[in-house]
Amino acid sequence: MSERLLSVEDxxxxxxxxxxxxxxxxxxxxxxxxxxxxxxxxxxxxLLRAITGAIKIEGEVVFEGRSISHAxxxxxxxxxxxxxxxxxxxxxxxxxxxxxxxxxxxxxRAKEATDEDLxxxxxxxxxxxxxxxxPGGALSGGQQQIxxxxxxxxxxxxxxxxxxxxxxxxxxxxxxxxDLFASVRETWDLAVLLAEQNVRRAFGVADRAYVLSSGSxxxxxxxxxxxxxxxxxxxxxxxxxxxxxxxxxxET
Amino acid sequence: xxxxTQQVLSGLATGLIYGSLALALVVVFDGTGVxxxxxxxxxxxxxxxxxxxxxxxxxxxxAFVVTIVISFVLGVIIERVLIRPVEGRAEINIVIVTxxxxxxxxxxxxxxxxxxxxxxxxxxxxxxxxxxxxNLTSQQVGLAACTLVALLIVGAFFRLTPIGLIVxxxxxxxxxxxxxxxxxxxxxxxxxxIAAAVGAVVGMATAQITGINPDMMGGVLLLAIAGYILGGxxxxxxxVVGGLIIxxxxxxxxxxIDWLGGDLQNLVPFGVIILVLLVRPQGIFGRVSAAxx
Numbered sequence: 001m002s003e004r005l006l007s008v009e010d011x012x013x014x015x016x017x018x019x020x021x022x023x024x025x026x027x028x029x030x031x032x033x034x035x036x037x038x039x040x041x042x043x044x045x046x047l048l049r050a051i052t053g054a055i056k057i058e059g060e061v062v063f064e065g066r067s068i069s070h071a072x073x074x075x076x077x078x079x080x081x082x083x084x085x086x087x088x089x090x091x092x093x094x095x096x097x098x099x100x101x102x103x104x105x106x107x108x109r110a111k112e113a114t115d116e117d118l119x120x121x122x123x124x125x126x127x128x129x130x131x132x133x134x135p136g137g138a139l140s141g142g143q144q145q146i147x148x149x150x151x152x153x154x155x156x157x158x159x160x161x162x163x164x165x166x167x168x169x170x171x172x173x174x175x176x177x178x179d180l181f182a183s184v185r186e187t188w189d190l191a192v193l194l195a196e197q198n199v200r201r202a203f204g205v206a207d208r209a210y211v212l213s214s215g216s217x218x219x220x221x222x223x224x225x226x227x228x229x230x231x232x233x234x235x236x237x238x239x240x241x242x243x244x245x246x247x248x249x250x251e252t
Numbered sequence: 253x254x255x256x257t258q259q260v261l262s263g264l265a266t267g268l269i270y271g272s273l274a275l276a277l278v279v280v281f282d283g284t285g286v287x288x289x290x291x292x293x294x295x296x297x298x299x300x301x302x303x304x305x306x307x308x309x310x311x312x313x314x315a316f317v318v319t320i321v322i323s324f325v326l327g328v329i330i331e332r333v334l335i336r337p338v339e340g341r342a343e344i345n346i347v348i349v350t351x352x353x354x355x356x357x358x359x360x361x362x363x364x365x366x367x368x369x370x371x372x373x374x375x376x377x378x379x380x381x382x383x384x385x386x387n388l389t390s391q392q393v394g395l396a397a398c399t400l401v402a403l404l405i406v407g408a409f410f411r412l413t414p415i416g417l418i419v420x421x422x423x424x425x426x427x428x429x430x431x432x433x434x435x436x437x438x439x440x441x442x443x444x445x446i447a448a449a450v451g452a453v454v455g456m457a458t459a460q461i462t463g464i465n466p467d468m469m470g471g472v473l474l475l476a477i478a479g480y481i482l483g484g485x486x487x488x489x490x491x492v493v494g495g496l497i498i499x500x501x502x503x504x505x506x507x508x509i510d511w512l513g514g515d516l517q518n519l520v521p522f523g524v525i526i527l528v529l530l531v532r533p534q535g536i537f538g539r540v541s542a543a544x545x
Contacts, residue, residue: 052431054427054430072430073430073431074429074430074432074433074434074435074436075433077430077431077432077433078433082431083431085427085428085431089425089427089428089431090425090428091420091421091424091425091428091429092424092425093420093424094417094420094421094424098417098420098421101414101417102417102418102421102429102432102434103432105414105417105418105432106432106433106434151432152431152432155432155433
C-alpha cells in the first residue's frame with residue numbers, strides 16, 4: 001500500500017466556469033487495478049483527462065515520483081501512462097495495422113521483440129488480423145474498443161487509463177472485454193485505472209475502487225469493503241439521485 | 253486525333269503542376285484544417301530563392317535541391333511562428349493569418365526583387381519529344397518528370413516511412429495521437445514543411461513556363477484549388493488526379509472552344525468548382541468519414 005505508482009492530491013479542474021473536479025485525491029500502486037465509479041457527469045472522464053494533461057488542473061499529480069501536473073499530454077504518455085480514451089480514439093482513416101503500429105511506435109522503454117507483440121495481438125484477436133488492411137473506422141464498436149486497448153498496450157505502458165470500455169457495447173461483448181482485461185493484466189504486468197459506470201463489471205476486475213459524485217470522492221475502499229458495506233453503495237446510488245435532482249447543470 | 257492526343261498529353265504535363273500544388277494544399281488542410289491561401293505565394297518565393305541562387309553562380313540543379321530544403325525549413329518556421337499561436341481557435345483565425353501571409357509575402361517579393369518579371373533559362377533545352385505520335389517540348393517532358401518524381405517521393409514518405417505514418421496519425425486524430433506520445437504540434441510543422449517543399453517544385457516549374465514575378469502563382473493556385481475540390485477535400489491522391497483532370501480540361505477547352513481563350517480560360521476551373529460543389533460536394537475521392545460519432 002505504501003508504494004505508489006500514481007498519486008493524485010487535491011485535484012480540481014474546470015471547463016470554463018463549471019468546476020468538474022473538486023479536490024479529488026487517489027492513488028494507484030504498481031500492478032494494481034483501481035476502478036473509478038460514478039454516474040454520468042460525476043467527473044470520471046474529466047479525472048482521466050486531467051491525469052493525462054488534456055485539461056488544465058489545480059492540484060498535484062505525481063507519477064513514479066515526479067510531478068506531471070503541468071506536463072503536455074504527449075510527454076506524459078512517453079513516461080508510460082497509456083490512455084484508452086472515451087470514444088476509443090480510433091485513427092479512422094488509417095488501417096487497423098497502422099493503428100496498431102502507432103502503438104508500437106509509442107513505446108519508449110527499450111523493450112525488444114516489437115513484431116512479436118504485434119503477432120501476439122493478431123494471434124489473440126484473429127479478427128484484427130483479418131481486417132488489418134481495412135480502415136480503423138470501418139470496425140464495429142466492440143472491435144474498435146479492442147483495437148484501442150491493443151494499441152495502448154503495444155506502447156507498453158506502466159499504467160493504463162481506460163475510460164468506460166463498456167459504453168455502447170452489447171453485454172456479451174462487454175463480458176468478453178472484461179475477461180480480456182483480467183488476462184491482459186497478468187500478461188503485460190501493468191496497473192490499471194478504470195473509469196466505469198457498470199459497478200458489477202468493474203468489481204469483477206478491480207482491487208480497489210473510488211466512487212465519484214459531483215466531481216469529488218464520495219467513498220473509497222477495497223472491492224470487498226465496498227460490496228460488504230451495502231450502505232456505501234446505497235450512498236453512491238443516493239448521490240446519483242441528488243445529482244440529477246439538484247445539480248442538473250453539472251453534467252459534463 | 254493527333255491534335256487531341258497532343259492536347260491531352262500537354263494538359264497532363266501542366267496538370268501535374270496543378271496537382272502538386274493541390275497536394276500541398278491537402279497536406280496543410282489535413283493537419284491544420286484550413287486552405288492555406290498563401291501556398292501559391294510561398295511557391296513564388298521559392299522560385300525567387302532558386303533564381304537568386306542561380307544568379308549568384310550556383311548550378312541549376314544544386315539550386316533546385318537547396319531551394320527545396322530552404323522552403324521546407326521556411327514552411328516549418330511559418331507554422332511554428334505564425335500558425336501555432338492561432339491553432340485551436342476558430343478556423344477563421346487561421347484563414348486570416350494565411351491571407352495576411354499571402355499579402356505579406358507578395359509585398360516582400362516586390363520589395364526585394366521588384367515587380368518586373370525575371371526569366372529563367374530552362375535546363376531541359378528546347379528540343380521536341382515525340383510520344384505516341386504527339387510532339388511535346390523537352391521542357392514539358394522535363395517538368396512533368398520533375399513533378400512526378402516529387403509526387404512519388406512525397407507519396408512514399410506518407411505511405412512507407414514511420415514518420416509519415418505519425419504525421420498522418422497526428423492529422424487524423426490529434427487527441428489520440430498525443431496519448432501515444434506523439435508531439436502533434438511538431439508533426440503539423442513537418443506537414444507545413446512538406447507542403448512548402450512540394451510548392452517549391454511547383455514554383456520552380458512554373459517559373460520556367462511563365463517567368464518569375466510576385467503574382468506568378470495566382471492563376472496556378474486557382475487551378476490547384478479547382479483540382480483540390482474536384483479530387484475531394486482531404487484526399488492526397490484525389491488532389492493529384494483532380495489537378496491532372498483540370499489540366500486536361502483547360503487545355504481541351506481552349507483548343508476546341510473558339511471563344512474560350514486568354515483570361516476566359518479560367519471559366520473551366522471555375523465551372524468545374526461550381527459543378528462539383530453542386531453535384532458531388534465531396535469530390536471524386538472525397539470520403540464521407542467512416543467515423544462513428
